[in-house]
Amino acid sequence: MARVLLFGRLSDVAGWRERTLDAGAGSIAAIRALLAAEDADLGEALVAPGVQVAVDQAIVRGDLVLNAASEVAFLPPMSGG
Amino acid sequence: MIRLTDQAFDAGALLNDFCMGRIESGAVASFVGIARAEAGRAVALELEAYQGFTEAEIGRIADGARTRFGLDDALIVHRVGRIAPGEAIVFVATASRHRRAAFEGCDFLMDYLKSRAPFWKKEHGPDGARWVEPRPQDHTDVARWD
Numbered sequence: 593m594a595r596v597l598l599f600g601r602l603s604d605v606a607g608w609r610e611r612t613l614d615a616g617a618g619s620i621a622a623i624r625a626l627l628a629a630e631d632a633d634l635g636e637a638l639v640a641p642g643v644q645v646a647v648d649q650a651i652v653r654g655d656l657v658l659n660a661a662s663e664v665a666f667l668p669p670m671s672g673g
Numbered sequence: 674m675i676r677l678t679d680q681a682f683d684a685g686a687l688l689n690d691f692c693m694g695r696i697e698s699g700a701v702a703s704f705v706g707i708a709r710a711e712a713g714r715a716v717a718l719e720l721e722a723y724q725g726f727t728e729a730e731i732g733r734i735a736d737g738a739r740t741r742f743g744l745d746d747a748l749i750v751h752r753v754g755r756i757a758p759g760e761a762i763v764f765v766a767t768a769s770r771h772r773r774a775a776f777e778g779c780d781f782l783m784d785y786l787k788s789r790a791p792f793w794k795k796e797h798g799p800d801g802a803r804w805v806e807p808r809p810q811d812h813t814d815v816a817r818w819d
Contacts, residue, residue: 599721600793601804649726665723671794672787672807673706673720673751673763 594658596623597665605637620645621655623664642669674747675728675735679754684764691748691766698745698768702775704783710758711798718756719795719802727791734785742778744769749782753792781818788815 594617595610603609606627617623628635637643645652646665658664684705692701708718722728735747746768756762763786767778788811795802 597723599723600795604804646723646726649723649729665726667723667791668793668804669806670789670791671805672790672811673792673794 593617593660594623594662594664596627597663599665600668600671602634602637602643602666602668606631606634617658619655619657620647620652620664623658637668638666640668643667674749675731676748676750677722677724677728677753678750679752681760682750682752682764684761687748687750687764688766691746691768695745695768697770698775699770700772700775701766701768702772702779703764703766704779705761706763706783706787708756708758708760708762714798715758715796716799717758717797718762719797720751720753720756720762721793721795722751722753723791730791731786734790735782738767738778738781738785742767742769742774742781744774744778747778747782749786751786751790751792755797784811784815784818787811 593614595612597610598606613623613626616626624638644667646667647656648663688703709715731749735749739747744767748766750764752762765779765782767775769775788807794805796805
Protein backbone atom coordinates (compact mmCIF):
# COMPACT_ATOMS: atom_id res chain seq x y z
CA MET A 593 0.00 0.00 0.00
CA ALA A 594 1.24 3.49 -0.69
CA ARG A 595 -0.10 7.01 -0.83
CA VAL A 596 0.66 8.50 -4.23
CA LEU A 597 0.82 12.27 -4.81
CA LEU A 598 1.01 14.02 -8.16
CA PHE A 599 2.11 17.62 -8.65
CA GLY A 600 2.01 20.24 -11.38
CA ARG A 601 1.15 19.05 -14.87
CA LEU A 602 1.06 15.41 -13.71
CA SER A 603 -2.16 15.94 -11.73
CA ASP A 604 -3.69 17.65 -14.79
CA VAL A 605 -2.82 14.61 -16.94
CA ALA A 606 -4.17 12.15 -14.37
CA GLY A 607 -7.22 14.12 -13.25
CA TRP A 608 -6.35 13.42 -9.60
CA ARG A 609 -3.87 14.67 -7.07
CA GLU A 610 -3.75 12.00 -4.40
CA ARG A 611 -4.61 8.31 -4.23
CA THR A 612 -3.97 5.30 -2.07
CA LEU A 613 -2.85 2.22 -3.97
CA ASP A 614 -3.36 -1.15 -2.33
CA ALA A 615 -2.10 -4.42 -3.70
CA GLY A 616 0.97 -4.50 -5.90
CA ALA A 617 2.40 -1.12 -4.97
CA GLY A 618 5.54 -2.51 -3.38
CA SER A 619 8.09 -0.39 -5.23
CA ILE A 620 8.33 2.79 -7.26
CA ALA A 621 8.59 0.75 -10.45
CA ALA A 622 5.48 -1.23 -9.48
CA ILE A 623 3.53 1.98 -8.88
CA ARG A 624 4.62 3.36 -12.26
CA ALA A 625 3.53 0.11 -13.94
CA LEU A 626 0.16 0.07 -12.15
CA LEU A 627 -0.61 3.66 -13.07
CA ALA A 628 0.58 3.20 -16.66
CA ALA A 629 -1.64 0.13 -17.08
CA GLU A 630 -4.77 2.11 -16.26
CA ASP A 631 -3.75 5.41 -17.88
CA ALA A 632 -1.19 5.32 -20.68
CA ASP A 633 -0.89 9.11 -20.85
CA LEU A 634 -0.06 9.26 -17.16
CA GLY A 635 2.38 6.37 -17.55
CA GLU A 636 4.22 8.36 -20.18
CA ALA A 637 4.11 11.61 -18.17
CA LEU A 638 5.61 9.87 -15.12
CA VAL A 639 8.77 8.98 -17.03
CA ALA A 640 9.08 12.29 -18.90
CA PRO A 641 12.46 14.06 -18.63
CA GLY A 642 12.95 15.89 -15.35
CA VAL A 643 10.29 14.04 -13.35
CA GLN A 644 11.69 13.22 -9.91
CA VAL A 645 10.32 10.90 -7.26
CA ALA A 646 10.24 11.59 -3.53
CA VAL A 647 9.54 8.87 -1.00
CA ASP A 648 8.50 10.15 2.42
CA GLN A 649 9.55 13.63 1.31
CA ALA A 650 13.10 12.72 0.27
CA ILE A 651 14.18 12.63 -3.38
CA VAL A 652 15.02 9.09 -4.48
CA ARG A 653 17.06 8.12 -7.54
CA GLY A 654 16.39 4.71 -9.06
CA ASP A 655 13.91 2.23 -7.65
CA LEU A 656 13.06 1.65 -4.01
CA VAL A 657 11.07 -0.96 -2.12
CA LEU A 658 8.21 0.70 -0.26
CA ASN A 659 6.50 -0.08 3.00
CA ALA A 660 2.77 0.12 3.70
CA ALA A 661 2.91 3.70 4.95
CA SER A 662 5.12 5.14 2.22
CA GLU A 663 4.21 8.45 0.65
CA VAL A 664 5.34 8.55 -2.96
CA ALA A 665 5.34 11.88 -4.77
CA PHE A 666 5.97 12.37 -8.49
CA LEU A 667 7.47 15.81 -9.05
CA PRO A 668 7.66 17.35 -12.53
CA PRO A 669 10.35 20.00 -13.11
CA MET A 670 10.01 22.66 -10.43
CA SER A 671 9.10 26.14 -11.57
CA GLY A 672 10.39 28.20 -8.69
CA GLY A 673 8.10 30.71 -7.08
CA MET B 674 11.88 31.17 9.19
CA ILE B 675 9.86 29.88 6.27
CA ARG B 676 6.12 30.36 5.97
CA LEU B 677 3.79 29.30 3.15
CA THR B 678 0.35 30.87 3.11
CA ASP B 679 -2.72 30.82 0.89
CA GLN B 680 -3.78 34.21 2.25
CA ALA B 681 -2.77 37.66 0.97
CA PHE B 682 -0.19 39.26 3.26
CA ASP B 683 0.94 42.78 4.14
CA ALA B 684 4.63 43.02 3.23
CA GLY B 685 5.03 46.30 5.10
CA ALA B 686 3.75 44.77 8.31
CA LEU B 687 6.07 41.76 7.86
CA LEU B 688 9.06 44.07 7.41
CA ASN B 689 8.08 46.09 10.44
CA ASP B 690 7.82 42.98 12.62
CA PHE B 691 11.09 41.66 11.25
CA CYS B 692 12.92 44.86 12.25
CA MET B 693 11.28 45.12 15.65
CA GLY B 694 13.55 44.60 18.62
CA ARG B 695 16.79 44.19 16.66
CA ILE B 696 19.50 46.00 18.52
CA GLU B 697 22.58 44.24 17.14
CA SER B 698 21.70 43.76 13.44
CA GLY B 699 22.62 47.03 11.81
CA ALA B 700 21.14 46.10 8.43
CA VAL B 701 17.89 44.67 7.11
CA ALA B 702 17.28 44.13 3.39
CA SER B 703 13.97 43.01 1.94
CA PHE B 704 12.36 42.10 -1.33
CA VAL B 705 8.71 41.83 -2.37
CA GLY B 706 7.71 39.94 -5.53
CA ILE B 707 4.34 41.00 -6.97
CA ALA B 708 2.14 39.17 -9.47
CA ARG B 709 2.09 41.02 -12.81
CA ALA B 710 -1.05 41.60 -14.87
CA GLU B 711 0.97 41.37 -18.14
CA ALA B 712 -1.42 43.87 -19.73
CA GLY B 713 -4.40 41.58 -19.17
CA ARG B 714 -2.67 38.38 -20.33
CA ALA B 715 -2.44 37.11 -16.75
CA VAL B 716 -5.71 36.74 -14.89
CA ALA B 717 -4.17 34.87 -11.97
CA LEU B 718 -1.19 32.82 -10.93
CA GLU B 719 -1.63 29.49 -9.21
CA LEU B 720 1.23 28.15 -7.14
CA GLU B 721 1.35 24.62 -5.86
CA ALA B 722 3.71 23.46 -3.12
CA TYR B 723 4.41 20.04 -1.62
CA GLN B 724 3.57 20.72 1.98
CA GLY B 725 6.44 19.80 4.27
CA PHE B 726 8.85 19.08 1.42
CA THR B 727 8.75 22.64 0.02
CA GLU B 728 9.33 24.27 3.42
CA ALA B 729 12.16 21.83 4.19
CA GLU B 730 13.94 22.46 0.87
CA ILE B 731 13.67 26.24 1.21
CA GLY B 732 14.78 25.95 4.84
CA ARG B 733 17.89 24.07 3.78
CA ILE B 734 18.83 26.86 1.36
CA ALA B 735 18.03 29.55 3.92
CA ASP B 736 20.32 27.82 6.45
CA GLY B 737 23.05 27.74 3.79
CA ALA B 738 22.54 31.46 3.11
CA ARG B 739 22.73 32.24 6.81
CA THR B 740 26.13 30.58 7.04
CA ARG B 741 27.46 31.76 3.70
CA PHE B 742 26.63 35.44 4.17
CA GLY B 743 26.82 35.55 7.96
CA LEU B 744 23.17 36.52 8.36
CA ASP B 745 21.67 37.09 11.79
CA ASP B 746 18.25 36.08 10.53
CA ALA B 747 16.16 35.47 7.43
CA LEU B 748 12.41 35.40 6.85
CA ILE B 749 10.71 34.00 3.77
CA VAL B 750 6.94 34.23 3.33
CA HIS B 751 5.60 32.69 0.13
CA ARG B 752 2.10 32.54 -1.25
CA VAL B 753 0.55 29.34 -2.53
CA GLY B 754 -2.80 28.86 -4.25
CA ARG B 755 -4.39 31.45 -6.49
CA ILE B 756 -2.77 34.89 -6.61
CA ALA B 757 -4.30 37.92 -8.32
CA PRO B 758 -2.24 40.53 -10.19
CA GLY B 759 -1.00 43.17 -7.77
CA GLU B 760 -0.82 40.77 -4.83
CA ALA B 761 2.51 39.95 -3.23
CA ILE B 762 3.80 36.47 -4.08
CA VAL B 763 6.91 36.42 -1.97
CA PHE B 764 8.53 38.40 0.82
CA VAL B 765 12.17 37.93 1.81
CA ALA B 766 13.96 39.80 4.58
CA THR B 767 17.51 39.31 5.79
CA ALA B 768 19.28 40.82 8.78
CA SER B 769 23.01 41.15 9.36
CA ARG B 770 25.48 43.35 11.20
CA HIS B 771 26.40 45.26 8.03
CA ARG B 772 24.49 46.01 4.83
CA ARG B 773 26.46 44.01 2.21
CA ALA B 774 25.59 40.63 3.74
CA ALA B 775 21.90 41.56 4.06
CA PHE B 776 21.72 42.71 0.40
CA GLU B 777 23.59 39.69 -0.93
CA GLY B 778 21.72 37.19 1.23
CA CYS B 779 18.39 38.59 0.06
CA ASP B 780 19.51 38.60 -3.60
CA PHE B 781 20.77 35.01 -3.30
CA LEU B 782 17.56 33.77 -1.67
CA MET B 783 15.41 35.36 -4.38
CA ASP B 784 17.52 33.86 -7.19
CA TYR B 785 17.14 30.46 -5.57
CA LEU B 786 13.40 30.87 -4.95
CA LYS B 787 12.76 31.94 -8.56
CA SER B 788 14.62 29.06 -10.16
CA ARG B 789 14.93 26.02 -7.91
CA ALA B 790 12.39 26.14 -5.13
CA PRO B 791 9.85 23.30 -5.19
CA PHE B 792 6.81 25.08 -6.55
CA TRP B 793 4.70 24.39 -9.62
CA LYS B 794 3.31 27.49 -11.23
CA LYS B 795 0.34 27.85 -13.52
CA GLU B 796 -0.58 31.06 -15.27
CA HIS B 797 -4.26 31.61 -15.92
CA GLY B 798 -4.93 33.90 -18.88
CA PRO B 799 -7.98 34.88 -20.93
CA ASP B 800 -7.36 31.89 -23.24
CA GLY B 801 -6.81 29.26 -20.59
CA ALA B 802 -4.03 28.09 -18.32
CA ARG B 803 -0.43 27.05 -18.89
CA TRP B 804 2.32 25.67 -16.68
CA VAL B 805 5.26 28.03 -16.32
CA GLU B 806 8.90 26.99 -15.99
CA PRO B 807 11.90 29.12 -15.02
CA ARG B 808 13.15 31.52 -17.72
CA PRO B 809 16.74 31.10 -18.98
CA GLN B 810 17.49 34.36 -17.14
CA ASP B 811 16.40 32.76 -13.85
CA HIS B 812 18.96 29.98 -14.37
CA THR B 813 21.66 32.52 -15.26
CA ASP B 814 20.81 34.56 -12.17
CA VAL B 815 21.12 31.63 -9.78
CA ALA B 816 24.32 30.37 -11.47
CA ARG B 817 26.05 33.61 -10.38
CA TRP B 818 26.26 32.14 -6.88
CA ASP B 819 27.81 28.74 -7.82
